[in-house]
Amino acid sequence: MATRRALPGLVIAVLVTMALGSVVATAVGLRRDAVPEVVRxxxxxxxxxxxxxxxxxxxxxxxxxxxxxxxxxxxxxRRLRALYTPGSVAGEHDVAMLRRWLDRGLxxxxxxxxxxxxxxxxxxxxxxxxxxxxxxxxxxAAGSRLPADRASARRLVLREVRGRxxxxxxxxxxxx
Numbered sequence: 001m002a003t004r005r006a007l008p009g010l011v012i013a014v015l016v017t018m019a020l021g022s023v024v025a026t027a028v029g030l031r032r033d034a035v036p037e038v039v040r041x042x043x044x045x046x047x048x049x050x051x052x053x054x055x056x057x058x059x060x061x062x063x064x065x066x067x068x069x070x071x072x073x074x075x076x077x078r079r080l081r082a083l084y085t086p087g088s089v090a091g092e093h094d095v096a097m098l099r100r101w102l103d104r105g106l107x108x109x110x111x112x113x114x115x116x117x118x119x120x121x122x123x124x125x126x127x128x129x130x131x132x133x134x135x136x137x138x139x140x141a142a143g144s145r146l147p148a149d150r151a152s153a154r155r156l157v158l159r160e161v162r163g164r165x166x167x168x169x170x171x172x173x174x175x176x
Contacts, residue, residue, distance in 0.1 A: 053120040057130055060158070060165050061115065068094075069111040069139075075102050083166060085159050090170040101141065108146070112138040116151055128158040128165065131173065 064083060071080035077095055084091025101108060114137035121129040136149035152172060159168045 053123065054118050057120055057128070058115065058118055060128075061118070061130070061132070061156075064165065064167070065113045072098060072101075072108045072111050075107045077102075085161065085166045085168040088166075088168055090167055106141045108139050108141050110139050111136065111146075121155065126160045127168075128160075130156045130158065132156055 068080065068083055070076075071083065075098070077098055080098055081091055081095050084094070113134050115132060115134045117131075117133040119131040121131050123129070131153070132155075133151050133153045135151045136146060139146040155171045155173045156167060157169045158165045160166075
């Protein structure tokens with residue numbers, strides 16, 4: 001008798017989980033160009049409890065990557081530098097790389113990063129540490145596609161500066 005009473009509750013829980021999964025899939029589909037592709041799918045039971053930190057991190061990282069792509073396409077060193085905290089070694093390397101491309105008369109169009117995995121390591125007010133495995137998935141220069149990129153695991157440290165998340169450091173790490 002107790003099993004028959006529990007069955008409708010279980011069916012409702014399954015249907016709610018499926019509905020939430022459908023809403024998430026639709027939202028991800030609508031924002032596919034703005035949000036990096038993430039291979040690991042969040043556990044649906046956590047979606048009911050509240051958003052995972054990785055979902056917010058993926059959105060922040062996607063916006064940052066889109067801004068970086070636009071800076072590279074425009075050949076805008078100043079705009080690229082503004083995506084990093086002052087004194088960021090990673091920022092200096094990125095700016096130096098962009099300058100080398102510009103010195104050859106090239107800009108990179110359609111630069112797109114594919115996120116293969118993303119995990120929050122820690123977060124405190126104004127500081128966010130992420131473990132990310134990603135690769136350059138698309139881009140072209142002088143009408144030719146960029147060569148295929150291999151996946152790289154990195155530890156990113158983001159700092160919040162005037163309401164924007166900027167990259168403070170990037171360190172290669174082992175895949176998570």
